[in-house]
Each structure stands twice: as structure tokens, then as C-alpha cells.
Amino acid sequence: MRSSIVFPSLSILALALSGCGGGDSDSSSAMVSFSVADAPVDDVKAVWVTLESVTLTDTSDDTNSHTLVINNSDGDPEPLLINLKDYQDGAKKLIISDAEVALGDYNLTLNTYGCPQSANGTGSTNDCWVVENDDTIYPLKTPSNKLKLGSFSVSQEGTQAYTIDFNLRSALVNNGGGDNYNLKPHGITIVDNFTLGKISATVTDTLFNLADDTCTAGTGNALYLYQGWHSTSGILDVTLGDEFDPDVDTDIAEDVLMPYASKLVTTASESTPEGDVPVEYVFANLPEGNYTLAFSCSDAGYAQNGDPSNGDSAEYYDQITIANPTEQWVELSVSYDQTAAHAFDVSAL
Incomplete structure (x- = not known):
């Protein structure tokens, strides 16, 4: 499910902050x-x-x-x-x-x-x-x-x-x-x-009743973003993971991929005579490169940032099914000062 538009590949970041050091006083x-x-x-x-x-x-x-x-x-x-x-x-x-x-x-x-x-x-x-x-x-x-x-x-x-x-x-x-x-x-x-570039994703309510478990907007549905492309012949060769901290949850299979970012899908689409009006979600401040984006409609999992009273936490892998529906993932590329876009709806099924 790779986007047909291919942008420049991931650049090597020169991650710099302000200060002195890292060399003698005569250095540039x-x-x-x-x-x-x-x-x-x-x-x-x-x-x-x-x-x-x-x-x-x-x-x-x-x-x-x-x-x-x-x-x-x-x-x-x-x-x-x-x-x-x-x-x-x-x-x-x-x-x-x-x-x-x-x-x-x-x-x-x-x-x-x-x-x-x-x-x-x-x-x-x-x-x-x-x-x-x-x-x-x-x-x-x-x-x-x-x-x-x-x-x-x-x-x-x-x-x-x-x-x-x-x-x-x-x-x-x-x-x-x-x-x-x-x-x-x-x-x-x-x-x-x-x-830096952006990814814009839209989601329509029609997806919610097509997932493995019927769910509604605002009850654990999320978009998950991963760095890199991870498929062969249109089939994912990794397990897309929900939010977790590998320094805390150390007993996780090697093929589980940690998200770069995620967003909760909280707003229902506006209903009109023409159908659902999709809701836009934006991932900003993304380094240039390739990304995998997936939608998950998973009431059974906890897609928010954790409720310690019932054992859920963003620190631990909750094994949420991603993508759900299974076809709702896409590979995109991001380039500087550009926005890559994808619509999650029934057309992908």
C-alpha cells in the first residue's frame, strides 16, 4: 500500500542545539x-x-x-x-x-x-x-x-x-x-x-463498523505513524506496535515496531446528504523520509496514554491490532516543506 508519489529519501539529521564545546576555541x-x-x-x-x-x-x-x-x-x-x-x-x-x-x-x-x-x-x-x-x-x-x-x-x-x-x-x-x-x-x-514536512490523514466514520470489533469514534481509535517502509509485495513484514517504552517493557518480540508518533481519533465525521465528511489529523515536524501510517479501530485495546488504575500505560505494549481493518495502512514519503496526504476510508478495502 505504497504511495505512488515518491519523495527524496531520509536525510541524515545534524541534530544541534545551542552551546559551546566539542572542539578547541579555534574551531568553526x-x-x-x-x-x-x-x-x-x-x-x-x-x-x-x-x-x-x-x-x-x-x-x-x-x-x-x-x-x-x-x-x-x-x-x-x-x-x-x-x-x-x-x-x-x-x-x-x-x-x-x-x-x-x-x-x-x-x-x-x-x-x-x-x-x-x-x-x-x-x-x-x-x-x-x-x-x-x-x-x-x-x-x-x-x-x-x-x-x-x-x-x-x-x-x-x-x-x-x-x-x-x-x-x-x-x-x-x-x-x-x-x-x-x-x-x-x-x-x-x-x-x-x-x-521538516507533514503528513495529513483523514478518517471517515464508515471505517468504524468495518473493523474486527465494532467501535465508535473516541473510544480507543488511533492513527499510528512509523519511520520507514516495512512491506514486501504489499504485505507487512513487521508487527505494528502501539505506544510503549522499550526501556520499561523489555519483553517484546523483535519484530514489534515502536511508533514514531500517534494520534487518537476522537472526532466523528459530519453527516451530510452526500455522506461522511472526513476529519483531518496532521503529523507535523516530521524529518524527511519514508513512513508507514496505519489506522486502528480497537476498542479492545487501550489507545490512549494510559490509565494506571487498570494496568494500562503508554510505557507497556498493549498488543492493539494495527491496522484494523487490516487494509488500512499506507506507505508515504515526506519531503521538506511538503505535506503528504492519505484518506482512510472504504475505498482502500
């Missing part, structure tokens, strides 16, 4: 800017987090690091409080602008402010908190106020811009006691703005 450098963005989470109204700084550490010498603080509009250091859900579907929040970075290889840590909780799981919600759909407010924790996001390279001179993209369906987890949330590095990626 680049001017780098950084923004944050969010892929929506389903069952909360707001995710407030305070960002303080970015730390870059030389990958060849962990004693060589440099921290860049976030400044206010007057140029003075000041932590930045933002609601991540305000920056979705391609919207971004600039946090560091035109910082000079020496060319080199770095590990990146995004430092938050006021996010750790006390030992009993409670804590202040003045700096980091989550608002659920029923307006209940819970503290939000990040590990030691640090999100360690892995390695990247500043590999060319000139001006570069990057986005720290939060996939909250993976990164935001309600803890086992249900009295606070954890924000984890899993599901947060760093992408070069000059390689």
Missing part, C-alpha cells in the same frame, strides 16, 4: 536556534512545564559541557513557563535564538525548573503541572529536572534551526498511584527545521 561554529513543539496528547487539557536551560556535553569528553540559559524579552536569564499543548500541528515556541555553537558532537540535556516531586509523590504545581479534562490538577515530574535527549551533531557552518518535538502520547505518563504525572525523555526528538 554555527549560529543555532531552538524551538519546542508538541504532538497532542488526548486525555489532558494542558501540560505546563517550566524550561530553564539547555546543556551541551562533548560526546568524547563528558567533563566538557556548557549550559545555555533561557532569557526573557529583556535578555535576562528567566525560566520559561509554557503549555506544551499550545504548540501543535506545526506551531513552535522559540526558546533560544542565534546561539553560537562550535562544530562538533554533543549530548543534549533540556533542563526544567521546579518539576521534581517530594518523596511521597506530592509537590508544588506552581512550575510544572497537568490539567486533566475534568479540570483536576496534578504535579508534573521530570527526572532530576533533566530530560536527557541523546546525541546530535553541529556539522556545518551558517545558520541552523532545530525543534525539540514532544510526542506526549509517549513522553507523558500517569504514574502507578495516579496522583502525579511523569514527563520522560522517551518520545522527545530533536529535528532539523530544514528537513
Whole structure:
């Protein structure tokens, strides 16, 4: 089920953030800017987090690091409080602008402010908190106020811009006691703005009654996006997995593919005399390359970001059937500043 339009292949990302290091003082450098963005989470109204700084550490010498603080509009250091859900579907929040970075290889840590909780799981919600759909407010924790996001390279001179993209369906987890949330590095990626494109997917209600188990909009139906093409002669050669964290759920078969991103299908199509009006869902901030996109109408599985009271969690593989109906998957390619589109409806059956 491969799209007939083929775009350029996946580029190698030069994942860079602002800072100094990774070389001697005479090395060349680049001017780098950084923004944050969010892929929506389903069952909360707001995710407030305070960002303080970015730390870059030389990958060849962990004693060589440099921290860049976030400044206010007057140029003075000041932590930045933002609601991540305000920056979705391609919207971004600039946090560091035109910082000079020496060319080199770095590990990146995004430092938050006021996010750790006390030992009993409670804590202040003045700096980091989550608002659920029923307006209940819970503290939000990040590990030691640090999100360690892995390695990247500043590999060319000139001006570069990057986005720290939060996939909250993976990164935001309600803890086992249900009295606070954890924000984890899993599901947060760093992408070069000059390689970014989008995928637009539409879904019609007619699919819901054609799935293996009859289901309705808003009860566990989701779109799952995977990096790469994974089929031979039109047959998938992997198992498309739901959201899970391989560092937590370690007993998963090798052929289960972890999603790059996912979106809950929550809105029913508008009914008109001409038929269903499809609802659009957008995956933004995607690096150039090939992707597999699948629809799953699976009431039996839990397609949201987890309910600890019944054992469900985005950290664990729930074995949701993807795709469901089985024909509802497609292979697409994304190129810079372009939108690849696909319609999930009965025409694919």
C-alpha cells in the first residue's frame, strides 16, 4: 500500500542545539536556534512545564559541557513557563535564538525548573503541572529536572534551526498511584527545521463498523505513524506496535515496531446528504523520509496514554491490532516543506 508519489529519501539529521564545546576555541561554529513543539496528547487539557536551560556535553569528553540559559524579552536569564499543548500541528515556541555553537558532537540535556516531586509523590504545581479534562490538577515530574535527549551533531557552518518535538502520547505518563504525572525523555526528538514536512490523514466514520470489533469514534481509535517502509509485495513484514517504552517493557518480540508518533481519533465525521465528511489529523515536524501510517479501530485495546488504575500505560505494549481493518495502512514519503496526504476510508478495502 505504497504511495505512488515518491519523495527524496531520509536525510541524515545534524541534530544541534545551542552551546559551546566539542572542539578547541579555534574551531568553526554555527549560529543555532531552538524551538519546542508538541504532538497532542488526548486525555489532558494542558501540560505546563517550566524550561530553564539547555546543556551541551562533548560526546568524547563528558567533563566538557556548557549550559545555555533561557532569557526573557529583556535578555535576562528567566525560566520559561509554557503549555506544551499550545504548540501543535506545526506551531513552535522559540526558546533560544542565534546561539553560537562550535562544530562538533554533543549530548543534549533540556533542563526544567521546579518539576521534581517530594518523596511521597506530592509537590508544588506552581512550575510544572497537568490539567486533566475534568479540570483536576496534578504535579508534573521530570527526572532530576533533566530530560536527557541523546546525541546530535553541529556539522556545518551558517545558520541552523532545530525543534525539540514532544510526542506526549509517549513522553507523558500517569504514574502507578495516579496522583502525579511523569514527563520522560522517551518520545522527545530533536529535528532539523530544514528537513521538516507533514503528513495529513483523514478518517471517515464508515471505517468504524468495518473493523474486527465494532467501535465508535473516541473510544480507543488511533492513527499510528512509523519511520520507514516495512512491506514486501504489499504485505507487512513487521508487527505494528502501539505506544510503549522499550526501556520499561523489555519483553517484546523483535519484530514489534515502536511508533514514531500517534494520534487518537476522537472526532466523528459530519453527516451530510452526500455522506461522511472526513476529519483531518496532521503529523507535523516530521524529518524527511519514508513512513508507514496505519489506522486502528480497537476498542479492545487501550489507545490512549494510559490509565494506571487498570494496568494500562503508554510505557507497556498493549498488543492493539494495527491496522484494523487490516487494509488500512499506507506507505508515504515526506519531503521538506511538503505535506503528504492519505484518506482512510472504504475505498482502500
